[in-house]
Amino acid sequence: MAKSGNTGNVFDLGELRRLVGELGAAPGELRAAVLDAAGATEADGDCDCSDCGTEVLSFPPVELAADDELAEAVLRVPLVLDAQRLATWTGTRQVTPEGLLPDPFLACAELGLPSPTRLHLLWVVAVNTGMLRISRGVATAGPLALSADLPHRAMLEFWDGVVMDVLDRADEGLTGSAVVDDHLAEMLATMYAVSDGLSAATLVKGILQSHEVACQARPTEMRALSASLPGELDTALTLLGYCGLIEPSEAGRPRLTPLGVWAVRQDLIREGHDAPTGAEVAVFADLGATELVDAIIKRSAAPSAVTVWLESRTPETAARELVRVASSGTAGQRGTVGTILEELGPEAETPLREALQEPSLWRYAASWLHIRDLPAPALAQEDRTWIAVDTLASLAQLGRTAEAIREFDALEPGEDLVRLVEEMAAADHPDTITVLDLLGSRHPDPTVAKSARKAAMKSRSR
Incomplete structure:
Protein backbone atom coordinates (compact mmCIF):
# COMPACT_ATOMS: atom_id res chain seq x y z
CA MET A 1 0.00 0.00 0.00
CA ALA A 65 -20.63 0.54 -3.85
CA ALA A 66 -21.76 2.26 -7.04
CA ASP A 67 -19.56 5.10 -8.30
CA ASP A 68 -22.27 7.70 -7.77
CA GLU A 69 -22.76 6.61 -4.15
CA LEU A 70 -19.03 6.69 -3.51
CA ALA A 71 -18.66 10.11 -5.14
CA GLU A 72 -21.44 11.55 -2.98
CA ALA A 73 -19.86 10.01 0.13
CA VAL A 74 -16.52 11.72 -0.57
CA LEU A 75 -18.16 15.12 -0.07
CA ARG A 76 -19.32 14.03 3.40
CA VAL A 77 -15.90 12.90 4.69
CA PRO A 78 -14.95 15.18 7.63
CA LEU A 79 -11.34 15.44 6.48
CA VAL A 80 -12.43 16.53 3.01
CA LEU A 81 -14.84 19.09 4.44
CA ASP A 82 -12.12 20.50 6.70
CA ALA A 83 -9.62 20.59 3.82
CA GLN A 84 -12.16 22.64 1.85
CA ARG A 85 -12.64 24.97 4.83
CA LEU A 86 -8.87 25.37 5.12
CA ALA A 87 -8.55 26.19 1.41
CA THR A 88 -11.31 28.82 1.66
CA TRP A 89 -9.81 30.30 4.85
CA THR A 90 -6.36 30.49 3.26
CA GLY A 91 -7.52 32.45 0.23
CA THR A 92 -4.38 34.26 -0.94
CA ARG A 93 -1.73 34.06 1.77
CA GLN A 94 2.03 34.14 2.17
CA VAL A 95 3.64 30.84 3.14
CA THR A 96 7.00 29.86 4.55
CA PRO A 97 9.95 28.79 2.35
CA GLU A 98 8.85 25.23 3.08
CA GLY A 99 5.41 25.97 1.62
CA LEU A 100 3.58 25.93 4.96
CA LEU A 101 1.42 28.39 6.87
CA PRO A 102 3.55 30.77 8.94
CA ASP A 103 1.25 30.66 11.99
CA PRO A 104 -0.36 27.20 12.33
CA PHE A 105 -1.80 28.03 15.76
CA LEU A 106 -3.78 30.92 14.28
CA ALA A 107 -5.24 28.63 11.63
CA CYS A 108 -6.12 26.00 14.26
CA ALA A 109 -7.83 28.56 16.46
CA GLU A 110 -9.87 30.16 13.69
CA LEU A 111 -10.81 26.85 12.07
CA GLY A 112 -11.45 24.98 15.32
CA LEU A 113 -8.82 22.32 14.59
CA PRO A 114 -7.44 20.27 17.50
CA SER A 115 -3.70 20.57 16.72
CA PRO A 116 -1.06 21.70 14.21
CA THR A 117 -0.65 18.01 13.35
CA ARG A 118 -4.23 17.88 12.09
CA LEU A 119 -3.69 21.17 10.28
CA HIS A 120 -0.60 19.78 8.54
CA LEU A 121 -2.56 16.75 7.33
CA LEU A 122 -5.28 19.00 5.91
CA TRP A 123 -2.72 21.30 4.33
CA VAL A 124 -0.98 18.42 2.58
CA VAL A 125 -4.30 17.12 1.26
CA ALA A 126 -5.43 20.57 0.09
CA VAL A 127 -2.15 21.29 -1.73
CA ASN A 128 -1.57 17.83 -3.21
CA THR A 129 -5.11 17.45 -4.55
CA GLY A 130 -5.21 20.91 -6.12
CA MET A 131 -7.51 22.74 -3.71
CA LEU A 132 -4.59 25.10 -3.10
CA ARG A 133 -1.67 26.11 -5.29
CA ILE A 134 1.65 27.41 -3.99
CA SER A 135 3.76 29.61 -6.25
CA ARG A 136 6.55 32.03 -5.37
CA GLY A 137 5.83 31.88 -1.68
CA VAL A 138 2.10 32.51 -1.99
CA ALA A 139 -0.80 30.09 -1.56
CA THR A 140 -3.83 30.71 -3.77
CA ALA A 141 -6.91 28.83 -4.91
CA GLY A 142 -5.93 25.73 -6.90
CA PRO A 143 -7.41 24.24 -10.08
CA LEU A 144 -9.68 21.79 -8.25
CA ALA A 145 -13.22 23.02 -7.70
CA LEU A 146 -14.66 20.27 -5.53
CA SER A 147 -18.45 20.04 -5.85
CA ALA A 148 -21.25 17.60 -6.52
CA ASP A 149 -20.99 18.54 -10.21
CA LEU A 150 -17.58 16.91 -10.53
CA PRO A 151 -17.76 13.70 -12.64
CA HIS A 152 -17.88 10.57 -10.53
CA ARG A 153 -14.59 9.17 -11.82
CA ALA A 154 -12.85 12.49 -11.22
CA MET A 155 -14.23 12.54 -7.69
CA LEU A 156 -12.88 9.02 -7.05
CA GLU A 157 -9.49 9.96 -8.47
CA PHE A 158 -9.49 12.86 -6.01
CA TRP A 159 -10.42 10.47 -3.19
CA ASP A 160 -7.64 8.09 -4.19
CA GLY A 161 -5.16 10.95 -3.89
CA VAL A 162 -6.56 11.95 -0.50
CA VAL A 163 -6.08 8.45 0.90
CA MET A 164 -2.53 8.20 -0.46
CA ASP A 165 -1.72 11.51 1.22
CA VAL A 166 -3.22 10.27 4.49
CA LEU A 167 -1.32 6.98 4.50
CA ASP A 168 1.92 8.65 3.47
CA ARG A 169 1.71 10.66 6.67
CA ALA A 170 2.22 7.44 8.67
CA ASP A 171 5.95 7.98 8.16
CA GLU A 172 5.60 11.27 10.02
CA GLY A 173 3.29 10.20 12.84
CA LEU A 174 -0.23 10.08 11.46
CA GLU A 271 1.08 -3.17 -5.69
CA GLY A 272 0.13 -6.11 -7.88
CA HIS A 273 -2.00 -8.04 -5.39
CA ASP A 274 -5.09 -10.06 -6.25
CA ALA A 275 -8.03 -7.99 -5.01
CA PRO A 276 -11.00 -8.71 -7.30
CA THR A 277 -14.61 -7.67 -7.07
CA GLY A 278 -17.33 -10.28 -6.87
CA ALA A 279 -18.38 -9.50 -10.44
CA GLU A 280 -14.83 -10.04 -11.72
CA VAL A 281 -14.59 -13.57 -10.36
CA ALA A 282 -18.24 -14.56 -10.88
CA VAL A 283 -17.53 -15.16 -14.56
CA PHE A 284 -15.29 -18.10 -13.63
CA ALA A 285 -18.03 -20.00 -11.79
CA ASP A 286 -19.51 -21.49 -14.94
CA LEU A 287 -16.23 -22.45 -16.62
CA GLY A 288 -15.38 -26.08 -17.14
CA ALA A 289 -12.39 -27.44 -15.25
CA THR A 290 -10.20 -27.38 -18.37
CA GLU A 291 -11.05 -23.74 -19.02
CA LEU A 292 -10.36 -22.82 -15.41
CA VAL A 293 -7.00 -24.59 -15.33
CA ASP A 294 -5.94 -23.05 -18.64
CA ALA A 295 -7.00 -19.60 -17.43
CA ILE A 296 -4.87 -20.03 -14.29
CA ILE A 297 -1.89 -21.19 -16.33
CA LYS A 298 -2.26 -18.19 -18.67
CA ARG A 299 -2.68 -15.95 -15.60
CA SER A 300 -5.98 -14.59 -16.81
CA ALA A 301 -7.73 -15.96 -13.72
CA ALA A 302 -6.97 -14.55 -10.30
CA PRO A 303 -6.38 -17.05 -7.47
CA SER A 304 -9.67 -15.99 -5.88
CA ALA A 305 -11.49 -17.29 -8.97
CA VAL A 306 -10.76 -20.81 -7.72
CA THR A 307 -12.79 -20.20 -4.58
CA VAL A 308 -15.77 -19.03 -6.61
CA TRP A 309 -15.44 -22.01 -8.96
CA LEU A 310 -15.33 -24.51 -6.10
CA GLU A 311 -18.27 -22.90 -4.32
CA SER A 312 -20.43 -23.30 -7.43
CA ARG A 313 -20.30 -27.13 -7.37
CA THR A 314 -20.10 -29.93 -4.81
CA PRO A 315 -16.62 -31.11 -3.72
CA GLU A 316 -17.17 -34.47 -5.41
CA THR A 317 -18.24 -32.89 -8.70
CA ALA A 318 -15.35 -30.42 -8.62
CA ALA A 319 -12.81 -33.15 -7.87
CA ARG A 320 -14.12 -35.41 -10.64
CA GLU A 321 -13.85 -32.60 -13.21
CA LEU A 322 -10.33 -31.75 -12.07
CA VAL A 323 -9.17 -35.37 -12.04
CA ARG A 324 -10.35 -35.73 -15.62
CA VAL A 325 -8.16 -32.78 -16.66
CA ALA A 326 -5.09 -33.92 -14.72
CA SER A 327 -5.21 -37.56 -15.81
CA SER A 328 -4.69 -36.66 -19.46
CA GLY A 329 -2.95 -33.31 -19.10
CA THR A 330 0.57 -31.95 -18.95
CA ALA A 331 2.72 -31.57 -15.86
CA GLY A 332 1.69 -27.90 -15.73
CA GLN A 333 -1.97 -28.89 -15.72
CA ARG A 334 -1.39 -31.58 -13.09
CA GLY A 335 0.41 -29.11 -10.86
CA THR A 336 -2.37 -26.56 -11.21
CA VAL A 337 -5.03 -29.17 -10.53
CA GLY A 338 -3.09 -30.42 -7.53
CA THR A 339 -3.09 -26.93 -6.02
CA ILE A 340 -6.85 -26.65 -6.47
CA LEU A 341 -7.48 -30.12 -5.03
CA GLU A 342 -5.66 -29.11 -1.86
CA GLU A 343 -8.63 -26.84 -1.14
CA LEU A 344 -11.00 -29.84 -0.93
CA GLY A 345 -11.62 -31.97 2.13
CA PRO A 346 -12.59 -35.62 2.63
CA GLU A 347 -15.92 -35.00 0.89
CA ALA A 348 -14.00 -35.38 -2.39
CA GLU A 349 -12.65 -38.83 -1.45
CA THR A 350 -14.53 -40.90 -4.05
CA PRO A 351 -13.13 -39.28 -7.22
CA LEU A 352 -9.64 -39.16 -5.70
CA ARG A 353 -9.85 -42.84 -4.86
CA GLU A 354 -10.93 -43.54 -8.43
CA ALA A 355 -7.87 -41.56 -9.57
CA LEU A 356 -5.66 -44.27 -8.05
CA GLN A 357 -6.27 -46.11 -11.34
CA GLU A 358 -4.78 -43.30 -13.45
CA PRO A 359 -1.09 -43.91 -14.33
CA SER A 360 -0.07 -40.24 -14.27
CA LEU A 361 -2.19 -39.28 -11.27
CA TRP A 362 -2.31 -42.15 -8.80
CA ARG A 363 0.71 -40.93 -6.82
CA TYR A 364 -0.91 -37.54 -6.27
CA ALA A 365 -4.19 -39.19 -5.34
CA ALA A 366 -2.44 -41.45 -2.84
CA SER A 367 -0.67 -38.47 -1.28
CA TRP A 368 -3.94 -36.50 -1.13
CA LEU A 369 -5.65 -39.38 0.68
CA HIS A 370 -2.74 -39.90 3.09
CA ILE A 371 -2.71 -36.24 4.10
CA ARG A 372 -6.38 -36.52 5.05
CA ASP A 373 -5.81 -39.73 7.03
CA LEU A 374 -7.77 -41.81 4.53
CA PRO A 375 -6.71 -45.33 3.47
CA ALA A 376 -4.34 -45.24 0.49
CA PRO A 377 -1.45 -47.20 -1.04
CA ALA A 378 2.00 -46.40 0.26
CA LEU A 379 4.43 -44.47 -1.94
CA ALA A 380 7.89 -45.93 -2.56
CA GLN A 381 11.01 -43.78 -2.91
CA GLU A 382 10.83 -44.00 -6.71
CA ASP A 383 7.24 -42.71 -6.55
CA ARG A 384 8.32 -39.70 -4.54
CA THR A 385 11.11 -39.09 -7.03
CA TRP A 386 8.56 -39.24 -9.87
CA ILE A 387 6.47 -36.62 -8.09
CA ALA A 388 9.57 -34.45 -7.66
CA VAL A 389 10.28 -34.62 -11.40
CA ASP A 390 6.63 -33.85 -12.18
CA THR A 391 6.62 -30.89 -9.79
CA LEU A 392 9.74 -29.35 -11.32
CA ALA A 393 8.38 -29.98 -14.83
CA SER A 394 5.13 -28.31 -13.84
CA LEU A 395 6.88 -25.20 -12.51
CA ALA A 396 9.06 -25.02 -15.61
CA GLN A 397 6.03 -25.26 -17.90
CA LEU A 398 4.35 -22.49 -15.93
CA GLY A 399 7.39 -20.24 -16.47
CA ARG A 400 8.45 -20.40 -12.81
CA THR A 401 12.02 -21.57 -13.39
CA ALA A 402 13.55 -19.85 -10.38
CA GLU A 403 10.92 -21.39 -8.13
CA ALA A 404 11.63 -24.81 -9.65
CA ILE A 405 15.31 -24.49 -8.67
CA ARG A 406 14.36 -23.50 -5.13
CA GLU A 407 11.90 -26.40 -4.92
CA PHE A 408 14.62 -28.80 -6.03
CA ASP A 409 17.10 -27.47 -3.47
CA ALA A 410 14.52 -27.95 -0.70
CA LEU A 411 14.15 -31.65 -1.46
CA GLU A 412 17.52 -32.76 -0.09
CA PRO A 413 20.40 -31.23 1.87
CA GLY A 414 23.51 -30.06 -0.06
CA GLU A 415 25.55 -33.05 -1.22
CA ASP A 416 22.49 -35.31 -1.48
CA LEU A 417 21.26 -33.25 -4.44
CA VAL A 418 23.70 -35.09 -6.72
CA ARG A 419 22.19 -38.39 -5.61
CA LEU A 420 18.73 -36.97 -6.20
CA VAL A 421 19.72 -36.03 -9.75
CA GLU A 422 20.75 -39.64 -10.39
CA GLU A 423 17.44 -40.88 -9.01
CA MET A 424 15.56 -38.43 -11.22
CA ALA A 425 17.45 -39.68 -14.26
CA ALA A 426 16.07 -43.17 -13.58
CA ALA A 427 12.48 -41.96 -13.15
CA ASP A 428 9.98 -43.21 -15.72
CA HIS A 429 8.66 -39.73 -16.46
CA PRO A 430 8.15 -38.15 -19.90
CA ASP A 431 9.70 -34.85 -18.75
CA THR A 432 12.81 -36.29 -17.09
CA ILE A 433 15.23 -34.95 -19.71
CA THR A 434 13.57 -31.54 -19.67
CA VAL A 435 14.01 -31.30 -15.90
CA LEU A 436 17.65 -32.47 -16.07
CA ASP A 437 18.37 -29.93 -18.80
CA LEU A 438 16.86 -27.25 -16.59
CA LEU A 439 19.03 -28.21 -13.63
CA GLY A 440 22.09 -28.56 -15.86
CA SER A 441 21.75 -25.06 -17.27
CA ARG A 442 20.29 -23.12 -14.34
CA HIS A 443 21.42 -24.67 -11.05
CA PRO A 444 23.94 -22.41 -9.27
CA ASP A 445 25.96 -25.31 -7.79
CA PRO A 446 28.50 -26.39 -10.46
CA THR A 447 28.62 -29.93 -9.10
CA VAL A 448 24.86 -30.38 -9.28
CA ALA A 449 24.66 -28.74 -12.71
CA LYS A 450 27.43 -30.97 -14.09
CA SER A 451 25.76 -34.07 -12.66
CA ALA A 452 22.45 -33.05 -14.25
CA ARG A 453 24.05 -32.51 -17.67
CA LYS A 454 25.72 -35.93 -17.54
CA ALA A 455 22.46 -37.56 -16.46
CA ALA A 456 20.59 -35.85 -19.30
CA MET A 457 23.13 -37.18 -21.83
CA LYS A 458 22.76 -40.72 -20.49
CA SER A 459 18.96 -40.46 -20.56
CA ARG A 460 19.06 -39.34 -24.18
CA SER A 461 21.35 -42.22 -25.14
CA ARG A 462 18.90 -44.66 -23.57
Missing part, protein backbone atom coordinates in the same frame (compact mmCIF):
# COMPACT_ATOMS: atom_id res chain seq x y z
CA ALA A 2 1.00 3.60 0.16
CA LYS A 3 3.77 4.28 2.59
CA SER A 4 3.06 3.36 6.16
CA GLY A 5 6.52 2.86 7.55
CA ASN A 6 6.09 -0.86 7.06
CA THR A 7 8.84 -2.49 5.04
CA GLY A 8 6.96 -5.63 4.09
CA ASN A 9 4.57 -4.68 1.28
CA VAL A 10 0.90 -4.72 2.23
CA PHE A 11 1.15 -7.30 4.97
CA ASP A 12 4.48 -7.70 6.70
CA LEU A 13 3.30 -11.28 7.02
CA GLY A 14 5.96 -13.78 6.18
CA GLU A 15 4.84 -15.30 9.48
CA LEU A 16 1.15 -14.94 8.66
CA ARG A 17 0.22 -18.61 8.65
CA ARG A 18 1.85 -19.10 12.03
CA LEU A 19 0.24 -15.98 13.44
CA VAL A 20 -3.20 -17.04 12.23
CA GLY A 21 -2.84 -20.27 14.17
CA GLU A 22 -2.22 -18.20 17.30
CA LEU A 23 -5.20 -15.86 16.86
CA GLY A 24 -7.35 -18.08 19.00
CA ALA A 25 -9.64 -15.23 19.98
CA ALA A 26 -10.23 -14.21 16.39
CA PRO A 27 -13.62 -15.03 14.88
CA GLY A 28 -13.76 -17.88 12.39
CA GLU A 29 -14.32 -15.59 9.43
CA LEU A 30 -11.08 -13.76 10.24
CA ARG A 31 -9.09 -16.97 10.31
CA ALA A 32 -10.59 -18.05 6.96
CA ALA A 33 -10.05 -14.69 5.31
CA VAL A 34 -6.51 -14.23 6.55
CA LEU A 35 -5.60 -17.77 5.59
CA ASP A 36 -6.93 -16.96 2.13
CA ALA A 37 -4.85 -13.82 2.09
CA ALA A 38 -1.90 -15.89 3.21
CA GLY A 39 -2.13 -17.92 0.03
CA ALA A 40 0.72 -15.80 -1.26
CA THR A 41 2.76 -16.69 -4.28
CA GLU A 42 6.11 -15.24 -5.14
CA ALA A 43 6.26 -13.06 -8.20
CA ASP A 44 7.69 -15.06 -11.02
CA GLY A 45 10.85 -14.29 -12.90
CA ASP A 46 14.39 -15.51 -13.00
CA CYS A 47 16.28 -12.37 -12.07
CA ASP A 48 17.58 -11.60 -8.62
CA CYS A 49 16.11 -8.13 -8.26
CA SER A 50 14.20 -7.28 -5.11
CA ASP A 51 10.89 -6.98 -6.95
CA CYS A 52 11.03 -10.60 -8.03
CA GLY A 53 10.79 -11.78 -4.44
CA THR A 54 7.67 -9.75 -3.73
CA GLU A 55 4.74 -11.66 -2.33
CA VAL A 56 1.52 -11.49 -4.27
CA LEU A 57 -1.39 -11.84 -1.86
CA SER A 58 -4.87 -13.03 -2.80
CA PHE A 59 -7.79 -11.31 -1.08
CA PRO A 60 -11.45 -12.39 -0.98
CA PRO A 61 -13.72 -10.77 -3.59
CA VAL A 62 -15.49 -7.62 -2.42
CA GLU A 63 -18.64 -5.82 -3.52
CA LEU A 64 -18.01 -2.16 -4.26
CA THR A 175 -2.08 8.47 14.35
CA GLY A 176 0.11 9.46 17.28
CA SER A 177 1.12 5.83 17.81
CA ALA A 178 4.41 4.74 16.25
CA VAL A 179 3.39 1.08 16.41
CA VAL A 180 -0.01 1.63 14.81
CA ASP A 181 1.58 3.80 12.11
CA ASP A 182 4.20 1.13 11.44
CA HIS A 183 1.53 -1.56 10.99
CA LEU A 184 -1.21 0.62 9.54
CA ALA A 185 -1.05 -0.82 6.03
CA GLU A 186 -1.32 -4.42 7.18
CA MET A 187 -4.13 -3.54 9.60
CA LEU A 188 -6.18 -1.93 6.83
CA ALA A 189 -5.50 -4.85 4.49
CA THR A 190 -6.62 -7.30 7.18
CA MET A 191 -9.81 -5.32 7.69
CA TYR A 192 -10.29 -5.36 3.91
CA ALA A 193 -10.18 -9.17 4.04
CA VAL A 194 -12.91 -9.29 6.71
CA SER A 195 -15.86 -7.21 5.57
CA ASP A 196 -17.89 -7.59 8.78
CA GLY A 197 -15.22 -5.89 10.85
CA LEU A 198 -12.82 -6.93 13.58
CA SER A 199 -12.99 -6.25 17.27
CA ALA A 200 -10.49 -3.81 18.70
CA ALA A 201 -9.13 -6.64 20.86
CA THR A 202 -8.42 -8.76 17.78
CA LEU A 203 -6.70 -5.83 16.06
CA VAL A 204 -4.56 -5.20 19.13
CA LYS A 205 -3.55 -8.85 19.32
CA GLY A 206 -2.66 -8.97 15.63
CA ILE A 207 -0.57 -5.79 15.81
CA LEU A 208 1.26 -7.00 18.90
CA GLN A 209 2.12 -10.33 17.31
CA SER A 210 3.17 -8.74 14.03
CA HIS A 211 5.29 -6.16 15.86
CA GLU A 212 6.98 -8.79 18.00
CA VAL A 213 7.94 -10.82 14.93
CA ALA A 214 8.85 -7.96 12.58
CA CYS A 215 10.72 -5.85 15.13
CA GLN A 216 12.07 -8.63 17.36
CA ALA A 217 10.74 -6.68 20.33
CA ARG A 218 12.01 -7.57 23.79
CA PRO A 219 9.63 -8.81 26.51
CA THR A 220 9.85 -5.54 28.45
CA GLU A 221 8.87 -3.56 25.37
CA MET A 222 6.01 -5.93 24.62
CA ARG A 223 4.64 -5.65 28.16
CA ALA A 224 4.64 -1.86 27.96
CA LEU A 225 3.10 -1.94 24.51
CA SER A 226 0.38 -4.37 25.61
CA ALA A 227 -0.68 -1.83 28.20
CA SER A 228 -0.58 1.25 25.96
CA LEU A 229 -1.70 -0.10 22.58
CA PRO A 230 -5.47 -0.43 23.26
CA GLY A 231 -5.74 3.28 24.01
CA GLU A 232 -3.46 4.21 21.12
CA LEU A 233 -5.48 2.07 18.73
CA ASP A 234 -8.73 3.66 19.88
CA THR A 235 -7.29 7.10 19.08
CA ALA A 236 -6.03 5.85 15.73
CA LEU A 237 -9.41 4.37 14.78
CA THR A 238 -11.08 7.67 15.63
CA LEU A 239 -8.68 9.48 13.31
CA LEU A 240 -9.24 6.94 10.54
CA GLY A 241 -12.98 7.49 10.97
CA TYR A 242 -12.39 11.23 10.56
CA CYS A 243 -10.47 10.41 7.35
CA GLY A 244 -13.45 8.45 5.99
CA LEU A 245 -11.80 5.02 6.12
CA ILE A 246 -13.29 3.36 9.22
CA GLU A 247 -16.80 3.04 10.65
CA PRO A 248 -18.46 0.76 13.24
CA SER A 249 -20.29 -2.31 11.95
CA GLU A 250 -23.78 -3.25 13.12
CA ALA A 251 -22.10 -5.34 15.81
CA GLY A 252 -19.98 -2.36 16.85
CA ARG A 253 -16.71 -3.73 15.42
CA PRO A 254 -14.47 -1.38 13.41
CA ARG A 255 -14.66 -2.02 9.67
CA LEU A 256 -13.77 -0.24 6.46
CA THR A 257 -16.31 2.19 5.06
CA PRO A 258 -17.41 1.70 1.44
CA LEU A 259 -14.94 4.46 0.58
CA GLY A 260 -12.30 2.66 2.64
CA VAL A 261 -12.89 -0.60 0.79
CA TRP A 262 -12.58 1.18 -2.55
CA ALA A 263 -9.38 3.01 -1.56
CA VAL A 264 -7.62 0.03 0.03
CA ARG A 265 -8.43 -2.06 -3.05
CA GLN A 266 -6.88 0.60 -5.27
CA ASP A 267 -3.67 0.40 -3.26
CA LEU A 268 -3.62 -3.40 -3.30
CA ILE A 269 -4.03 -3.47 -7.06
CA ARG A 270 -1.29 -0.86 -7.52
